[in-house]
Each structure stands twice: as C-alpha cells, then as structure tokens.
Amino acid sequence: MLPAALEQVIEALGSLPGVGPRSAERYAYYLFRSSPKISENIATSLINLHKNVKSCPVTFALIDSKEELSPLYSSPDRDKKTVLVVEEPLDIFAIEQTHGYKGTYHVLGGAISPIDGITPDKLHITELLDRVEKDKVEEIIIATNPSVEGESTALLLQKLLSEKFPDLKVTRLARGLPLGVDISYADQITISAALENRTKL
Amino acid sequence: MLPAALEQVIEALGSLPGVGPRSAERYAYYLFRSSPKISENIATSLINLHKNVKSCPVTFALIDSKEELSPLYSSPDRDKKTVLVVEEPLDIFAIEQTHGYKGTYHVLGGAISPIDGITPDKLHITELLDRVEKDKVEEIIIATNPSVEGESTALLLQKLLSEKFPDLKVTRLARGLPLGVDISYADQITISAALENRTKL
Numbered sequence: 574m575l576p577a578a579l580e581q582v583i584e585a586l587g588s589l590p591g592v593g594p595r596s597a598e599r600y601a602y603y604l605f606r607s608s609p610k611i612s613e614n615i616a617t618s619l620i621n622l623h624k625n626v627k628s629c630p631v632t633f634a635l636i637d638s639k640e641e642l643s644p645l646y647s648s649p650d651r652d653k654k655t656v657l658v659v660e661e662p663l664d665i666f667a668i669e670q671t672h673g674y675k676g677t678y679h680v681l682g683g684a685i686s687p688i689d690g691i692t693p694d695k696l697h698i699t700e701l702l703d704r705v706e707k708d709k710v711e712e713i714i715i716a717t718n719p720s721v722e723g724e725s726t727a728l729l730l731q732k733l734l735s736e737k738f739p740d741l742k743v744t745r746l747a748r749g750l751p752l753g754v755d756i757s758y759a760d761q762i763t764i765s766a767a768l769e770n771r772t773k774l
Numbered sequence: 775m776l777p778a779a780l781e782q783v784i785e786a787l788g789s790l791p792g793v794g795p796r797s798a799e800r801y802a803y804y805l806f807r808s809s810p811k812i813s814e815n816i817a818t819s820l821i822n823l824h825k826n827v828k829s830c831p832v833t834f835a836l837i838d839s840k841e842e843l844s845p846l847y848s849s850p851d852r853d854k855k856t857v858l859v860v861e862e863p864l865d866i867f868a869i870e871q872t873h874g875y876k877g878t879y880h881v882l883g884g885a886i887s888p889i890d891g892i893t894p895d896k897l898h899i900t901e902l903l904d905r906v907e908k909d910k911v912e913e914i915i916i917a918t919n920p921s922v923e924g925e926s927t928a929l930l931l932q933k934l935l936s937e938k939f940p941d942l943k944v945t946r947l948a949r950g951l952p953l954g955v956d957i958s959y960a961d962q963i964t965i966s967a968a969l970e971n972r973t974k975l
Contacts, residue, residue: 574870576838578826581819588812589801600790601823602864605836609824611789616817618782622802623810625779635806637777663803669775 579605628662631704633680633697635662645669645678652676656704657714658730660684660723664716676714679704684722685729691722693729701730705738715745780806829863832905834881834898836863846870846879853877857905858915859931861885861924865917877915880905885923886930892923894930902931906939916946 575583579601587597604612629636629643636643645651645665655676659665665678681696704710715730717723731743748766750759759767776784780802788798805813830837830844837844846852846866856877860866866879882897905911916931918924928946935944949967951960960968 574867576827576836578819578822578838579836582816582823585812585816585819588815590804591797591800596792598864598867599792602862603791604820605823605827611786612820612823614789615783615786616820618779618786619805619813619817621779622783622806622813626777626806635777635780635803637779661803663799666775666799 628680631700632678633662633682633700634665634678643678650675653708654711655714656701656708656710656712657716658701659716660718660726668716676712677708681717681726684717684720684726686722696726698730698733702733702737705734705741710741712742712744715743717745719748829881832901833879834863834883834901835866835879844879851876854909855912856915857902857909857911857913858917859902860917861919861927869917877913878909882918882927885918885921885927887923897927899931899934903934903938906935906942911942913943913945916944918946920949 582601582604583594583597586592586600587594592600604615625638626635627638628634629640629646632643632646634643634645641647646653652675656679657668657674657676658679658681659668660681660683662680665680668674668678679697679701681698681701683691683696685691685693685696701713705713713730713734715727717726717730727745734741734743747770748763749770750756750763750767756764783802783805784795784798787793787801788795793801805816826839827836828839829835830841830847833844833847835844835846842848847854853876857880858869858875858877859880859882860869861882861884863881866881869875869879880898880902882899882902884892884897886892886894886897902914906914914931914935916928918927918931932944935942948971949964950971951957951964951968957965
C-alpha cells in the first residue's frame with residue numbers, strides 16, 4: 574500500500590532495538606519530508622561505521638580504525654596499574670564524563686547470562702587475567718551493572734582474580750542512594766547498602 | 775572520547791524525531807555489534823527514499839516515483855465522487871487497513887497551526903476545491919485529527935466547501951468511545967459526542 578522505497582526504510586529502521594513499526598513509520602515520513610541531506614548524513618555515517626570503528630585489542634574499548642590501541646590505555650597519563658572493568662564500551666564514556674578516574678579500562682563485552690547464551694568464555698575474562706600479569710596491575714575496580722547478571726559476573730571475576738593473584742586488590746563501585754531518589758522509593762537492597770556503607774559527614 | 779565514526783552515527787540518528795542522545799548511542803552501538811548488513815540495509819534504503827518516493831500530484835499521497843498518480847486514485851475500483859480528506863499521507867494507510875472505504879483520498883499536508891507557521895495557504899486546500907469541481911465530487915469526508923488544529927482545519931474546510939459548492943455533502947468521522955477505553959476514563963467531549971450520536975442496538 575505504501576511506496577516500496579518507504580516500506581524499505583520503515584523495515585530497515587524497524588530493525589533498531591526498541592523501534593516498533595509506528596516509530597519506524599514516523600521516522601521514515603519525517604525523513605521523506607525533510608531535506609535529503611539528513612537521510613544522506615545517516616546513510617554515510619552508517620556506511621563508515623564498521624569501516625572506521627574497531628575494538629581495541631587490549632581493552633576492547635571502541636576506537637578509530639586507524640588507531641592501534643585505545644588512547645585511554647596508551648596515553649602516558651593513564652595509570653595502567655588500575656583497571657576498571659565494565660560490561661559495555663559505552664560504560665567507559667559514562668565514567669570518563671566524571672573526569673575523576675585516571676586508570677585504564679577493560680570491556681568484558683557483556684555480563685554472564687546463560688539464558689541469552691552468554692557464558693563466561695564469551696566474555697573477555699582471560700584477556701583481563703593476562704593483562705593483570707603483563708601490566709602488573711595492582712587494583713581491579715569492578716563496575717558491572719547492579720543487575721543479577723552484573724552481580725554474578727562480579728562474583729565470578731572476584732573469585733578468578735583472587736585465586737590467581739592473591740595480592741591483587743579487587744574493589745567494586747559503591748552501592749548507595751543515587752542523586753534525586755526519594756528514600757521512600759528506594760529498594761531495600763539499596764537502602765541496606767547505603768546504611769552499611771555510610772560515610773562520615 | 776568516542777571514535778569519530780561512532781559519534782557521527784550517534785549524531786545522525788539523533789536527528790530523528792524523538793530520538794535523544796541515549797537512544798542514538800544505543801542504536802549506534804547495536805549497529806556496530808550487529809552484522810554490517812543491517813547498517814548497509816538502512817543506508818541503502820535511505821539513499822533510495824527521496825529518489826523513489828514522491829507525492830501524487832492530485833491526492834498528495836506518497837507514491838512510487840515511477841507512478842504518475844496514486845493507485846488509490848487512478849484505479850477504476852475507487853469512487854472518485856467521494857473524497858476523504860486527511861492531514862498526513864500515513865493516515866491513508868490507517869484507513870485503508872479497515873478495507874471499508876472505496877472512495878479516494880486527499881492529503882492536506884498538515885493542519886492549521888499558526889504557532890508552527892502552518893497557515894491555510896500552506897495546505898493543499900485549493901487543490902481540493904479544484905478536485906471537487908473537476909471530478910464532480912458528491913461527498914467530502916473530513917478525517918482530520920481530533921485535536922485543536924484538526925478541528926479548526928475541519929471547520930475552515932467545511933466553510934470554504936459549503937460556500938463554493940452548496941450542494942456538496944460534507945461529513946466527518948464520528949466521535950465516540952474507542953475500543954477498550956473504560957467509560958470512567960473517557961473525557962467529557964468524547965462522552966457527550968458518544969451520547970449525542972448514540973446508535974440503535
């Protein structure tokens with residue numbers, strides 16, 4: 574019923590995560606009504622995506638294809654003896670925005686979730702163990718998400734790391750009340766953690 | 775901080791309506807992790823969009839560039855003496871899915887909204903008046919949205935049409951309770967309309 578080229582845009586955009594047919598229709602019609610420049614911009618950027626972005630072979634952060642290593646690893650300003658472990662590359666971005674961390678990163682590539690087929694061997698765990706040895710790492714900060722999968726991954730990492738490197742310091746991000754959340758709405762686990770880890774004023 | 779090519783995808787996708795930086799990041803990272811085929815599909819479909827889709831010069835519906843007129847107008851199965859007037863081309867799609875309408879369509883290209891700069895002369899109203907004359911139209915069904923803008927547009931159309939064609943039948947879609955909405959949640963205007971237009975069981 575719709576022109577084939579429009580249907581193709583709707584179908585293609587509908588393959589994005591969380592974009593249903595209604596949103597895809599809205600995007601497609603918006604693009605049709607807007608300047609062709611906008612569609613061209615998106616098309617060009619997508620064509621370049623896989624060509625110009627790759628994973629850093631050491632930290633698995635996303636980097637420009639022409640770079641060899643992530644600048645957050647290779648820069649002399651970064652302390653290689655501290656490694657912050659995250660699930661996904663974009664988590665790095667969130668932490669870098671705090672401007673409060675000067676160590677390096679390691680991207681696991683997800684969290685353990687047997688139901689989704691993500692077993693420990695699918696994550697970059699051996700590469701992390703190798704790094705600890707090679708870079709003489711002194712502290713590993715585990716920053717997996719506070720979800721069931723993130724917690725299991727953190728526990729596994731802690732076990733593997735402490736077995737292999739008994740002197741290594743393994744920490745994780747603090748649990749507590751986030752900014753702007755009313756105490757009456759916070760869940761029990763968060764409140765328990767906030768109580769337990771209370772800080773001196 | 776992010777690779778330039780990834781930033782470009784995030785920025786480009788962020789130009790879609792209602793897509794904020796967080797969603798754009800999620801889409802970009804999803805595309806990077808998925809097969810390049812998916813990104814290519816989107817890119818190709820976008821490049822073809824403006825090339826292969828145009829507006830029908832009579833009804834302003836969206837059609838394949840190689841077609842001259844909308845098949846919903848040129849087909850002998852469609853009754854040219856009845857014209858259903860909608861705001862946007864995708865509204866046609868919603869009405870066609872009911873399989874209950876055999877007339878033709880006319881797309882206004884929006885609804886009157888002075889605050890957004892959409893004055894009556896920006897809409898395809900003169901073209902509609904011409905069509906009434908040329909196709910000897912007997913009924914105009916106004917199907918603008920039940921919003922302030924849609925209602926003003928409907929009133930204006932009704933005024934212009936009845937002034938110029940006193941014998942023309944001008945109707946509009948019925949107001950009433952939609953499927954699945956609890957009466958206690960329906961607004962007063964809808965309930966008033968549903969009462970007034972009650973049908974015999």
